[in-house]
Amino acid sequence: MANILVVDDELGIRDLLSEILNDEGHHVELAENAAQARAVRQRIRPDLVLLDIWMPDTDGVTLLKEWSASGALTMPVIMMSGHATIETAVEATKIGAQSFLEKPITLQKLLKAVEAGLARHAPPSPAIAPRPGIVPSRPATMMAPVAMAAELTVEAAMTGGQSLPPAMEMGPQPRQTFELDKPLREARDEFEKCYFEYHLAREGGSMTRVAEKTGLERTHLYRKLKQLGVDLSRGKRGGG
Incomplete structure (x- = not known):
């Protein structure tokens, strides 16, 4: 689960993105303008930000520049807009935005962009050195029990700990x-x-x-x- 900040001045978009991301298991913070986004950024360190470009007080590109100049751009930022030009998208990418989503945003593109942003931001898993004299198991052998355990955990959560037909x-x-x-x-x-x-x-x-x-x-x-x-x-x- 990740902490995701959604910054958009349109209530309907904030609500929709929040519902989708919450259903995916993420914790969502909402901001309707740059001032609220700054306050959330000072309070927490989000794992990812979905940032609208056109907002009434301060546009998203300007806010992105502020975060970049102050060293606060420590998380992946995905820009969103329904009216942005190619030049605006390129400028945001040069400043530090990871990607750009054009409105109306489809579910598949949203989830794919969020997944890519979180994967890039995730710290690498530490390598575990094998003990002397022990041959490490093959990756395929190790992966199967982990996947099975995850499936059983989800099923147990849904059925009170029992596997039902x-x-x-x-x-x-x-x-x-x-x-x-x-x-x-x-x-x-x-x-x-x-x-x-x-x-x-x-x-x-x-x-x-x-x-x-x-x-x-x-x-x-x-x-x-x-x-x-x-x-x-x-x-x-x-x-x-």
Whole structure:
């Protein structure tokens, strides 16, 4: 889990990026302008910053220059804008920005850029020297148990420490009925809300898996769930 600072003057973008990054397991700090971003940077050392270029008080490129000149640019910064020119993006990169995301930001590009930024910023793992007379194991031999342990840990967290067959995870489900004597739009919204609540509960609240199951791009999925008034905390409580 990483500490990520999102700086953007648009409330909708801050909320959306925060939801996506929180769902990925990160801790997110929010700032709507450069002044708030400076305050957060003084209080904590974020692992990564998503920084909007066009803001009302101080633009993102100027803030980036400030951090670079003061020695505060110790974290990867990803610039964001829907109206920036190539020259602006090149200038930000020369100052120290790691990459540039053009709005509207797709989910895949966001997660890929964040993953790359955190990977570049992560300290290298210390090498462990083998003890004299002991031949180190092959990497492939060492990796398999680690991956298996991670899978078991996640499953245990979702099932109370037990490995259950897939058919038994949900248990018996109540029969759902719908009133048909109502306008089509109301009936459709009622069905869709029930449909998404079912998949949220089944997938333990994971937006990534629900998006895969339902065939929706996750940014659209978030908006759809908000529109339907789906309680996103219900699936996570059911999965814990």
